[in-house]
Amino acid sequence: MARVLVAIVALARLAHAIIGEQDFSAEDIIVRDVAILGAGASGTYAAIRLREDYNLSIAVVEKDDHIGGHTDTYTDPETRKPVDYGVLSFWDYGPARNYFARLGVETVPAPQDSGITAYVDSETARNLTNYHVPAFSDVLKSIAAYGNESAKYDDILVPGYWNFPSGDDIPADLLLPYGEFSQKYGVDNFYPMLQIIAGVGVGGVRDIPLLYVIGFGLGHPAIQSLLQNGLFVPKSGSNAEIYQNAYARIKEDVLLSSSVVSAERDEHDGVRLVVQTADNCKKLIKAKKLLVTAPPSIGNLESLDLDDQESAVFVSSTSRPIHVGLAKTSAIPRNYSVQYVSSKVAPDKYLDMYQDIKYDLKIQSTGPEELQLFRVLLETTPDLSLTEEEAKAYITSQVQKLAAAGTLNSVKPPDVGFGSGDAQTADGGAVTVEFKAFKSHSSVMWRLPADEIKAGFIHNLYALQGHRATWYTGSLWCTDFSSNVWAFTDTVLERMVGARKKD
Structure with a gap:
């Protein structure tokens, strides 16, 4: 099955058409420093930091009609009381508490x-x-x-x-x-x-x-x-508050209910993404770098025109329903x-x-x-x-x-x-x-046997960081908790655009 998927991706690359700017009106071309695929925990955090700490322009593509990833909050229509049913709490680790403070979210012990x-x-x-x-x-x-x-x-x-x-x-x-x-x-x-x-x-x-x-x-x-x-939660009782406050700061740069339908990526020329938007229009995003925060599987990333090196790694992912x-x-x-x-x-x-x-x-x-x-x-x-x-x-x-x-x-x-x-x-x-x-909340996970880990799987995975002007963060690249994902995202940003950091 893995070989079949890799072969399909290879055929798709051969059939890939060159993206032409002439096919887009001026208002449908978005030029940014960094394009971000996904606005869950890592994508939203990266967007805030790239804009506010690195002074870089961004464009975020999110398939859902809201940001927040696996953070889900139900509000009772009669009492208006919030109830979280996705992410429930946060570890006191890395930048977590400072991030909440930055977004104006008061916290209390879980x-x-x-x-x-x-x-x-x-x-x-x-x-x-x-x-x-x-x-x-x-x-x-x-x-x-x-x-x-x-x-x-x-x-x-x-x-x-x-x-x-x-x-x-x-x-x-x-x-x-x-x-x-x-x-x-x-x-x-x-x-x-x-x-x-x-x-x-x-x-x-x-x-x-x-x-x-x-x-x-x-x-x-x-x-x-x-x-x-050390677990903590928002004082409001709603984890959605984090993303509501974050969205208020980045909403001009977020395309909701949107997805990438084709792409070109190159270390020297940057990336071009054709994005299908909520109103069924297509926009062209031109960026120097791409940060992928979506789960890295062939199915999730096939529109990025994966090459053989990328496909050989991502084909190893296992579904997690x-x-x-x-x-x-x-x-x-x-x-x-x-x-x-x-x-x-x-x-x-x-x-x-x-x-x-x-x-x-x-x-x-x-x-x-x-x-x-x-x-x-x-x-x-x-x-x-x-x-x-x-x-x-x-x-x-x-x-x-x-x-x-x-x-x-x-x-x-x-x-x-x-x-x-x-x-x-x-x-x-x-x-x-x-x-x-x-x-x-279905995603993917890594479950390769020990001999494949020993043969270099983690090295092959991390060798993709920066390959074809593309960087990655999210729970498949580190421990799967928001606080750790944010800490890991910091290390990715340092490598991706660290020299541009504001004083």
Whole structure:
């Protein structure tokens, strides 16, 4: 399949037509220092810094009708209260707090989760009564051990992999399957928490090389912040505030609901992008540099006229299907969360929490008490990509299965209970799931085997930085948390246009 995709891209390049300025009116030609593809966490941050710190002109192309990427906030129409269901909080790391202050966003410590989690069999939705949650003292010991090991690699993993070694110089532990690493350092007790935070290991974590867990998942800075209660959120209760304030500063340079349909890129002549805009018009962006913040896959970037070097790297990406949303249901009590896991985890085989299952479904009580809302997160294995309707149907079926099994009957208060054995509420009505908001957060990830990492994959990936006047940032180039992505973006900007920085 990989060779087929590369061949298709090569054929597309042969058929590529030269972009002519004569095909565009003067008002449809945009000349800038830097073009930015994507306005999520990294793209928006880069746009602010390039304009305000580097005094460079920018043009941002965003496919959605708003900026913010995976930051999603629902506002209840009656109470006007915001509820975040995408990005929930931020690590106190790198430029994060200064960035919030710059945008005029007041912050407070992230609220502590004081609810109860029910662990249920992903097949039957029945309580795993023989599952033993790891003792908190044991979890702390595992976190400390994990943190000590991850700290050893800060110079090659944080905030990105510019200094990552090659071949036999790669630390052997980074190539170990996570299961072996976990056993070696006694950190099994930490995995349930790690999985909730970083979402690593749907389908099984035992065979994943450690690099993908510590490097792209949860590294040392996040562990430090976790131990120091360093998570924070906007005081307003809305993560959307960050992007609303950012958009007010860059909106003249942002093309929303737009996408690149063709491109020319060259180290000497810069880049030309033909962009299809929201009103179905085409504009030509001419820029000295291109900063790509979209997930780097063949499908996402094929309009950029990828060459063989780029295609050979990006073809290695693996799909990561994720859906998030907010749902209202009476089938689960307030302050309860439900986690669907493999029965293999019982009684204490924590690394088997998602072993051999294709669905990772978490339902978490959230928002103001009176709204009876639950955040839902559904991630599936790469071979099981669901449409929005299929994802909603699966979530609904699992909630109904939970009700039919009577799993939470013993904890439900009388006013929202339901009869044992029936997918019904206390008054006899059928259990329903009303989705207030729903969105795909599907992306891509790296899952190459250890021998390909050793053969130079990270070097090949980073060799693309600056190639054909194109630079990259985002969660596939570093640890996948906003604060780390912002810190990594700083290192990209320093290399891309550092000499132009304002005094």
